[in-house]
Amino acid sequence: MSKRCSYSLRKRLFWRLLAVQSVVLILVMIVLISVGKISEFRSTEGTIEILRQAVFRQPTGELSLRETEDLRQLRKDAPDLWYAVRDMQGHVLTEGRIPEEYATIGNTLDHVGQAKFGLNLGDHDRPAALMKWVATDWGQVQFLTGTDGPNSSTFILLKLSLVLAKIVIPIVAVMALGALIATPLVVRRSLVGIDQAALQADTIDIDQRGGRLSETDTPEEIAPLVHAVNRALGRLDEGYERQERFLTDAAHELRTPIAILNTRIGSLPHSSIKTDLLEDAARLAVLTEQMLDLQRLKQGKVQFTKVDLGQLARKVIIEMAPLAFAAGYTVQFDVDGAGEIEGDPLALQRALMNILQNAINHGGRKGIISLTAGCHWIEVNDEGPGIPTDMRDRIFEPFFKRHHDGRGAGLGLNLVRDILRMHGGEVTIDNRSPGAVCRLSFPPDKTAGVHTPPRLATA
Structure with missing residues (x-):
């Protein structure tokens, strides 16, 4: 049978606790993403990219949109599409019903390169929107929209990486630090009763029987083991007592036949066989007395x-x-x-x-x-x-x-x-x-x- 190596309960609890916390955190992030509560995964970036590819400037300087395939698909997928496109000269191009909160923004954000609105968790009073200035061949153009659009897989992976770097990894690091500090303290306090039981077990000896492991401050999960050990110690005590009673009784019972044997050997004529028998009987008598002495001394x-x-x-x-x-x-x-x-x-x-x-x-x-x-x-x-x-x-x-x-x-x-x-x-x-x-x-x-x-x- 192979011998299993011992392990550190503190280390095992730390890593398992950290793994559970990480899994729970990731699940929470997935749920928040699925219900659209984490802004990094809202696809307004995709909408702005479609608008950027479609926008152009007319000879008169006005802004206009080409009827691209992506734009047609966006209007089909998002019937409530709205956006506002303006340039530094004040030309504005809009479509859809722009929320009142963003209808009067105008040039107030000309010095802000990018802004996100209504993205706080639990914010139900203001619709989410993204404002972004984009460089084009004919100058800077401001895009404002709150409509979700399709994102490429590369964009999604990039956003996932950003969320991991900005949210998940720092939170996991904080949880790991907390678990590293708390786990040894919790384990040490929880296993105080086990340490006491171990010290008591070291004092149990064959000549100091009757000892039992303390069940005070013992965790419920460990209590069955302590009960089993105490029951085993009780059975061992009973077994040793029966053995000692047997040895004592056997030694007492042997005294009489040994005395009779010595008498009968003594009556034999002198010979080498008689000498050998006397030695054997003497050794038997000595062994019997040794057994009695052991029991007498052990009993004090x-x-x-x-x-x-x-x-x-x-x-x-x-x-x-x-x-x-x-x-x-x-x-x-x-x-x-x-x-x-x-x-x-x-x-x-x-x-x-x-x-x-x-x-x-x-x-x-x-x-x-x-x-x-x-x-x-x-x-x-x-x-x-x-x-x-x-x-x-x-x-x-x-x-x-x-x-x-x-x-x-x-x-x-x-x-x-x-x-x-x-x-x-x-x-x-x-x-x-x-x-x-x-x-x-x-x-x-x-x-x-x-x-x-x-x-x-x-x-």
Whole structure:
């Protein structure tokens, strides 16, 4: 499916508004032309041209008209033809009923080369007329008429061009300037609600559910989209809640059969198969507890109390040592320098167990796994191949596994990182010859812990 490029609503509205305004303006001009309200398209110019070609001066000096074909056709097409032709010597030639407004003009316009009368829009009291002085072979001649006559196509095109240049283009330019200024303001004010909804959408997160987009100041045209998004968010919230309930219930239900499985495996005679089964059962138990820890931390069910790092380490090593021995490791333990911190005992125990489980899984099944503790830190060291450089930044990502065919779900180290963040500390893994070392560091100030659940990733 091809991806459609985004576009600017302001630009699209501007050009479409300008196009509509231009079309409306042109239609108005056409209507005005059709009803004869725009003078540039009245054909009195054609009548004057026919009269100019027909007029001549008699030997006595009087003005007269030849009976040309165009003049005969004009009289046929315009039975109410009227005109007045005069020269500078005072000779006058008239025909038809001249309106009273123009009958007495005489020589009052001798110094005006051309004039138009009665051409204002809405002017119904005075008939339209055109007066024009034209140069001929025998001097200047004044033509005055209000009768429409035929115009050539070239003349019409010229007049159209003049109307476009004098009326349409300036009006369109003014409308474009107005639209250019008004459109961004209108769009900005109309989309204030959309901007607010966008900011709210950025705050919606899987660990902060229940958020909805505001419908305040949302245009009616956009409101259905906001409603649909809010309904979709509601369905997602319901789906996540059902998923979390399922994971929690499944983890609780798995505890009993895993305990029974461990008991039955323990009763088997010692062999390599028993060792493998014990490791598999341990991994299954760890995964089950990780699922429960995720749900507990996400729900904010944590209790900060005084935690002795030495006692915590002893409890974890006692529980995990049999699994390490069965996998072929030697275990060293030094927590004499351990101190106290403020934290959640269950979460810290799970974090340390995950670190030891990671060392057992990736330590090469040989050598020593050592656990040491200081005033505000705990370290777990193995003698395995270490951590590849290109994986050090990714091993804490959720569901990341160093080997595609490796065991586990890839939640252990991600959960450790979230637990340490919840306590205001950090977890680091680095190579140390031989093997790798994982360090859990806690803030020296016991009040530095953040007593809020971390933002956890879920499947």
